[in-house]
Amino acid sequence: xxxxxxxxxxxxxxxxxxxxxxxxxAAGQMMKYIAPALDPLTALTGLVLGAMGAMEVRRALRCRxxxxxxxxxxxxxxxxxxxxxxxxxERGVTYGVVLxxxxxxxxxxxxxxxxxxxxxxxxxxxxxxxxxxxPATPRPSAPDEPLNDIGPLLAYLRRVGEGSVGQPVRVTGMxxxxxxxxxxxxxxxxxxxxxxxxxARPVVLxxxxxxxxxxxxxxxxxxxxxxxxxxxDGDHLVTVxxxxxxxxxxxxxxxxxxxx
Amino acid sequence: xxxxxxxxxxxxxxxxxxxQPFVLLGVFASALAQRYLxxxxxxxxxxxxxxxVVLLACGFGFVAPVCDCGVIPLARRFRAxxxxxxxxxxxxxxxxxxxxxxxxxxxxxxxADWTIVGLRMAMxxxxxxxxxxLASSLMPEAPPALVATPATASEGLEEPPRPLAAIxxxxxxxxxxxxxxxxLGALFTAATQTFVPRxxxxxxGGSRIGSVAALMPLATLLSIxxxxxxxxxxxxxxTFSTGALLAFMTIGQIVDLRNGLLLFRTxxxxxxxxxVVVAYGLIFxxxxxxxxxxxGP
Numbered sequence: 001x002x003x004x005x006x007x008x009x010x011x012x013x014x015x016x017x018x019x020x021x022x023x024x025x026a027a028g029q030m031m032k033y034i035a036p037a038l039d040p041l042t043a044l045t046g047l048v049l050g051a052m053g054a055m056e057v058r059r060a061l062r063c064r065x066x067x068x069x070x071x072x073x074x075x076x077x078x079x080x081x082x083x084x085x086x087x088x089x090e091r092g093v094t095y096g097v098v099l100x101x102x103x104x105x106x107x108x109x110x111x112x113x114x115x116x117x118x119x120x121x122x123x124x125x126x127x128x129x130x131x132x133x134x135p136a137t138p139r140p141s142a143p144d145e146p147l148n149d150i151g152p153l154l155a156y157l158r159r160v161g162e163g164s165v166g167q168p169v170r171v172t173g174m175x176x177x178x179x180x181x182x183x184x185x186x187x188x189x190x191x192x193x194x195x196x197x198x199x200a201r202p203v204v205l206x207x208x209x210x211x212x213x214x215x216x217x218x219x220x221x222x223x224x225x226x227x228x229x230x231x232x233d234g235d236h237l238v239t240v241x242x243x244x245x246x247x248x249x250x251x252x253x254x255x256x257x258x259x260x
Numbered sequence: 261x262x263x264x265x266x267x268x269x270x271x272x273x274x275x276x277x278x279x280q281p282f283v284l285l286g287v288f289a290s291a292l293a294q295r296y297l298x299x300x301x302x303x304x305x306x307x308x309x310x311x312x313v314v315l316l317a318c319g320f321g322f323v324a325p326v327c328d329c330g331v332i333p334l335a336r337r338f339r340a341x342x343x344x345x346x347x348x349x350x351x352x353x354x355x356x357x358x359x360x361x362x363x364x365x366x367x368x369x370x371x372a373d374w375t376i377v378g379l380r381m382a383m384x385x386x387x388x389x390x391x392x393x394l395a396s397s398l399m400p401e402a403p404p405a406l407v408a409t410p411a412t413a414s415e416g417l418e419e420p421p422r423p424l425a426a427i428x429x430x431x432x433x434x435x436x437x438x439x440x441x442x443x444l445g446a447l448f449t450a451a452t453q454t455f456v457p458r459x460x461x462x463x464x465g466g467s468r469i470g471s472v473a474a475l476m477p478l479a480t481l482l483s484i485x486x487x488x489x490x491x492x493x494x495x496x497x498x499t500f501s502t503g504a505l506l507a508f509m510t511i512g513q514i515v516d517l518r519n520g521l522l523l524f525r526t527x528x529x530x531x532x533x534x535x536v537v538v539a540y541g542l543i544f545x546x547x548x549x550x551x552x553x554x555x556g557p
Contacts, residue, residue, distance in 0.1 A: 010436045017280065024277075033274040038281075045281040052435070055428045098439045101276040101446065110270045117267050120459030125499070192495075195488040196278035198271050198453065201495045218263070 004063035007056045009091065013098055014053030020105045021046030028252065032110040034196050035257045112254035113191050113200060114218045115176050123178035123187050126204040130162045130229060130236040143167060147227075150190050150203060151256050162236060164227050169240060171205065172222045172251060175215045184209050188223065188240070192256035203256060206230060206239045213245050222248045264454060272450035275518065278485065279329040279442055283435065286330025290337040291430035295423065299342040310346070314392035317347040318385055321355030327486045328356035328513050329442070332522050333434050339526075345399075349531060350392030352523070353539075356486040356513045357384040366509070369490035375554075376506065380490075383510045383546050387539050394538065395531055441525055445518035449483045452517060456481065462499070468555070471504035472547040476540065479512030486513045502554050503547035514539045 021042060024030040034042055118126070143156045147169040157164055176187035188207050191200040207223060208230070215221055225242040306313055326334055331352055339348045356362065363377055370376045458481070462474060475496065484492055489512050493505045500508075515536050523532055 010432050013436055013439065014432060021277070033270065033277050038278070041281045042277065045284060048284055049280070052428055052432045055425065056432050059425075059429060094436070094440045098436070098443050101273050101443055104269050105273045105277070108266070108269050108273075110273075111266050113267055113270065114263050116263050117454070118459075119453065120457035121462055122459055125462065194491040195485055196274040198275045198278070198449065198482070199484045199488045199492050201492055 002063070004060045006091075007060035007063060009095055011053045011056035011060060013095060013102075014049050014056060016099065016102045018046045018050035018053060020102050021049070023106060029110055031253050031255070032112065032197070033105075035193055035255075036253075037257065038195060112174075112250055113197060114174060115189060117191070117200075118202060121202070122180065123176055123204065124180045124232075126202050127187065127206050127232075127235075128157075128204060128238040130157070130238060146170075150205070153227075154203070154256070157238060162229055165229050167227045168224070169227050170222065170224045171240060172220065172248060173205070175217055175219045175221060176204065177217050181206075184212060186213075186215065188221070190256055191254070194257075197255075200255065206237045207242050208239055209242045209245065213242075215245065215247075220248050220250050222246050268450050268454045271453055272446055275446035275449060275483075276443060279446070279518075282327045282329035282485070283333070283438065283442060284330075284431070286326050286333040287431045287434040287438070288427070289324060289326065289330070290333040290434050291427040293334065293337040293341065294430050295427055297337075297341055302338070302341045302343060306343070306347075310344075310393065310396040313344060313347045314350045314389055314396065317343075317350040317392065318354040318358060318388045320351055321357070321359035324355065325359035325361045326355055327359075327362065328516070328519055329485065331355045332519065332526055333438060336434075336526055344396070345527070345531070346392045346395035349395055349527060349535070350388045352526070353391060353514050353535065354384055354388035357381065357510070358388070362486045362490075365487045366490040369494045376502070379506050379550060380509050383506055383543060384513065386546065387510065387514060387542050390542060391535050391538050394534060398534070399528075399530065438522060438525075441522040442518075445483070445521050448521075449481075449517045452481050468501050468503065468551045469548065471500040472507050472544060472551070475500055475504040475508040476511045476544065476547075479508040480515050480517060482512065483516035483518035484512060489513070501547075501551045503549070503551035506550055507543050507547035511539055511543050514543075 021030075024033065025039075025043065025046075030036075030039065030042065143152070143164075145152055147153045147156055147167060150171050150173065153169060153171060156167075171188060173188040173190040176189045178187065181187065186207050186209075188205045190203050191197075192203050193200040207225075208228070222245070223240055223242045224244045225240045228239040228241045230237045230239045307316060324334060335348050335352045335355075338351065339345065343351075358381055363381060366377050366380055367374070458478060462478070479489070482492070489509050493508050496505060496508065523535075527535075
């Protein structure tokens, strides 16, 4: 395979990678893959990939303008051999595989991870508990900001522990059902990520309702209620006593980005 | 897209996206080494004696803080410049953890618990040193890695290229070369995360031995970046023993699905097998010892 074709192939991959990053930012989909804290780094990566692709295009054009491809190479021959210029088939397979995530990223409208992503972990093991040593007799301690989602709620729980019992709360998440839960109970699931979806871990709250609500697994809902504590198997579970439950669309940003 | 397929695609694409900045860092470091580090200079810098060389390789992450995604390109270039295979291996194993960025992220995740930070570094260091020294004794004539023979920047050129163009061209070639293995590793990891049940594995967390035995393969399976895994480990802190958390953070950067193919591409198969056996054995024993010391008999 000629140096020119090799350079054009590399340029295509590099520019396609840059295009994927640009598309995900433009469509507001990047946060469904990567934590927003990494946005500057990801954007810089897109720019560098784009610049590298443009330089490879330029190199290919220089190759075309010369009779001998060796004259346009700025990569040592030893390295060229290292990178397998010899095999057209190998090169085709390589490019096909590397293009796969780029094509999928371009074509698929990503949705948040659902309950199936728990990989069989039991709901009862995932339920959020108050930290051991929380005060046995809860003392009201008002939050600095309204507890209008799970993120602020986690920050508040870290500060006051079981002293949060009785505070009004509004939380959004996905419905989880389990036979291990009692009548009138279900679990509310959100995922928290550090860098990307691959490291996402579940944050699961126990929800108690006066009557069995008409909600389905993986359905996004918003709950207004009051924080409570339920003892189960020696643990004190963070519990939401639901007053109102309504169905909502999947949030634009379905993940929590907290060091949970 | 149906639930499971959506999960597969989202995890797959996210791993590829997330690894790209770190891979770029690695390939540019490799390109700089290719251009500015001659084999003669490297030979002059290396101390005499295998122990000293392995020790230096294990600590080189403090000079070149690359994570597990970026370490391979740089290691390949060092190898091509004549760094002994056993030292290259020690560098690959140690650098993703024994570097200031990862140690800082571990400290943040564990709220400045310096015992955890120190033990994480020590356990990684011990595996890298052990494998490096064993490799230097067991396979001194091991075949070179699948990289080029030592090449200098001027080889194959009719005239010296402009530095920036040459570095960018090297980086592009290296990037495309390892992208295949990054993508295959990401696909394998995403498929495993999506389709392999791990509930029973995590259910073992109750006992000290069981918790270590459960979290080690989980770390291999999840293949989380070295700068993020401490935060995930902390999420397990309520369920698993301290030794298990340390084992999770150590083995996950040495034996993981995502970079496994790249490791096979870079090192001889026998050496990769040695890494897996030594890492799993040593980390398991060390984690149990940590549990005994920190949590009592």
